[in-house]
Amino acid sequence: MAGTQGLVDEIEKLKALNHKLRFSVYIPRKEDKIDNALSEFINKVRPEQDPMNIMFLRESEGVYQYGSKRVYIKVGKERQVLVRVGGGFMNIEDFIN
Numbered sequence: 001m002a003g004t005q006g007l008v009d010e011i012e013k014l015k016a017l018n019h020k021l022r023f024s025v026y027i028p029r030k031e032d033k034i035d036n037a038l039s040e041f042i043n044k045v046r047p048e049q050d051p052m053n054i055m056f057l058r059e060s061e062g063v064y065q066y067g068s069k070r071v072y073i074k075v076g077k078e079r080q081v082l083v084r085v086g087g088g089f090m091n092i093e094d095f096i097n
Contacts, residue, residue, distance in 0.1 A: 025042050025043055026038065026039045026042040026043055026056065027039065029058070032058075032061055033075060034061060034062050034073055034074065034075055034081075035058055035061075037075045037079050037081050038056060038064075038073060038081055038092075040079070041081045041092055042056070055067070056071075062074060071083050071084065071095075072084035073092070074089065076089070083095040
């Protein structure tokens with residue numbers, strides 16, 4: 001029976017992953033901390049927002065295409081996602097607005 005329980009547990013894990021992927025707008029690269037923070041912002045902080053209004057395309061670590069703009073993103077204190085604007089950085093929420 002232990003083998004059956006292991007199979008049931010694996011099926012439950014796959015169901016949970018399927019649910020997460022179905023409701024995720026942005027799926028990050030696992031090894032990229034900036035991409036993971038951006039994904040968390042897009043998928044959890046602003047789930048009510050139209051995904052097309054917060055469309056980011058990853059070019060490389062910390063470099064994204066946002067519409068026709070190339071933007072540079074970093075993670076600040078407390079996993080705050082910041083976008084480079086001019087000579088400094090602004091909160092991603094303000095940038096999108």
